[in-house]
Amino acid sequence: xxxxxxxxxxxxxxxxxxxxxxxxxxxxxxxxxxxxxxxxxxxxxxxxxxxxxxxxxxxxxxxxxxxxxxxxxxx
Numbered sequence: 001x002x003x004x005x006x007x008x009x010x011x012x013x014x015x016x017x018x019x020x021x022x023x024x025x026x027x028x029x030x031x032x033x034x035x036x037x038x039x040x041x042x043x044x045x046x047x048x049x050x051x052x053x054x055x056x057x058x059x060x061x062x063x064x065x066x067x068x069x070x071x072x073x074x075x
Contacts, residue, residue, distance in 0.1 A: 006041045010049040013039070018058055018069050025071040029059060 017023045030038070035046045050067055053059045059067050 006039065007045050007049050007052075010035065010039050010041060010045065011052055014049065014053060015058065018053075023069045025069050027069045028065075029067045029069070031066065 014023075014029070023029060029035075029050075032043055032046045032050075035041070035049075036043060039045075050059065050061075054061065054067075057070060058072075060070050061067050
């Protein structure tokens with residue numbers, strides 16, 4: 001499976017989990033190691049997907065603490 005497809009699958013799944021409330025605002029995302037294992041992807045794919053989610057305002061990083069779901073604007 002091409003890396004892009006694996007990255008897109010990771011992005012789509014994490015976005016769905018955030019939007020559904022499975023990962024509510026303030027929740028910590030699984031660690032990079034956990035995501036690598038669950039999705040069978042490299043650390044680089046996980047980093048790239050997390051960067052994509054950060055750029056869209058879905059998550060934010062806390063240095064040394066992890067990546068957390070941001071509260072979403074109620075549109």
